[in-house]
Amino acid sequence: MLYYMFNKPQGCVTARSDALHRTVMDYFPAELAAVLHPVGRLDKDTCGLLILTDDGDLDFRIMQPNRHVSKTYFFYALGSIDADKIKRLESGLSMSGMTARSAEFRLIRQYRIAELEAFMPEYRRERYLRNPQGPAFSACLSVHEGKKHEVKRMLETVGCRIFYLRRESIGGLTLDPALSEGEYRQLTDDEIASLGAERSTTR
Structure with missing residues (x-):
């Protein structure tokens, strides 16, 4: 599984594709954009911490209102x-x-x-x-x-x-202050664990 922290800038939409606006996926190379999806969403004019992953269950584990994360x-x-x-x-x-x-x-x-x-x-x-x-x-x-x-x-x-x-x-995961807007990095094993997820040993 892949897990990334992204510092979303203002002005882009949280979507895989959009006919009118730049999306968060446009900040990633094509090989990552093809497999990652954003967990939850931030409004176009909201910036900050966004998680992107190929873990299809992460949305449910941390973003559903009844989970109270x-x-x-x-x-x-x-x-x-x-x-x-x-x-x-x-x-x-x-x-x-x-x-x-x-x-x-x-x-x-x-x-x-x-x-x-x-x-x-x-x-x-x-x-x-x-x-x-x-x-x-x-x-x-x-x-x-x-x-x-x-x-x-x-x-x-x-x-x-x-x-x-x-x-x-989000939960125990805090935006890395070293990431400028538009930058991303992989989550560490400890950060992944703080989300209740587990990194796969095979990639």
Whole structure:
């Protein structure tokens, strides 16, 4: 079995092929792209840790919401954050069409919106900078179900808007800080074991 860690850049889609957009598979040589598939997905505008493998069962073992494997995300968001909002995020939220269970929130730093201009998507930058002295912040949130758009929707429910999102970890596997965006490497045996998988001795 093959297992790779990929630092997904923004702007590419998590798919094997796409008629309109560059995909994560385009970063791999043809011989690997032919056999690997992405485990789960990250939105086009989300970057960070993505696993690619030829292990057909890995998706089920770590990405299904009912498996409750934690995923940790770093983000920048517009809006203010306080103890009440953090309590709501950590206790679980009811949202339109979805319920988010308990999560772990860690506030990193508070900013003024203008300080984070470099991280804003170009197509929304002008709109966000209409209030350059407004509040913004960076934080990490760990969720345990991995539902579609879960982190963004959770923050929207407490009146904040994420504009930069990076997945940092899945279960016991953490994104290698030595990997630049668009780079990949094979997982070590210990990293594979942390996902509940086992490397085959034959390749």
